[in-house]
Amino acid sequence: MALFSPQGKTLFPLFQRFLLRRPVAWLLLLACIPISCAPLSATYSIAKNAVRATFGTANLATGLAITTGEMVYRMGKFTFKVVMAPLDWPMTHDIEDIDDLPPKEAIRQDRVKNSPYTVLGKRYYPYSVDAAKKYREVGIASWYGYETYNSKGGRMTANGEAFDPRKLSAAHKLLPLPAHVRVTNLDNGRSLIVRVNDRGPFVPGRIIDLSAGAAKKLGFHRKGTARVRVETVEL
16 A cells, blocks of 8 residues: 655655565564653554545545555455565566566566556556546446466566455556545446556556456456446545
């Protein structure tokens, strides 16, 4: 989960990667902090307690917890688990470069969020964080997942997370990574929030690729595609 400053820049990206990739070192660090140290204890309590996220006029309670090798948080009734993939895992899509770097190097340097990237010779320029807050679009959604999940060793999303088609995630060509969007199936009225952590779909006429798990909850897994409304949720 990325944290944004008012200027739209990621706060402490290296610190976040440190927590996810070296949880044991983080726990050892906490063990060295005196419990009686009020300012640090208060900071730790803030990290554990609920924070707030807003979608339209509705408040969504968000809880955060860090466990071994993963980060878990909630937005309303939806729970998200973030696990960073090993850098030797293949990616879900064949991205040629990100920010003029090899994709894995851009991920290692945390230069993915809204950096330009190339797929099949076409250059894509993602939205700024401020512009993404106003994103709302109606179009066709598809889903992807099982063909990559069963591959040996697993797959990595475009921002370095372990891809799991059972979770509520999505791929988008232009939104910053990560981002959160509410997707509403206009055919049946079902709606849910997903974490955008990948790039795609690179098929003309489609605006978002949902994980298989998200497609099932929205009721179009068997059909394959659905007409949806996609709008950002600010965390």
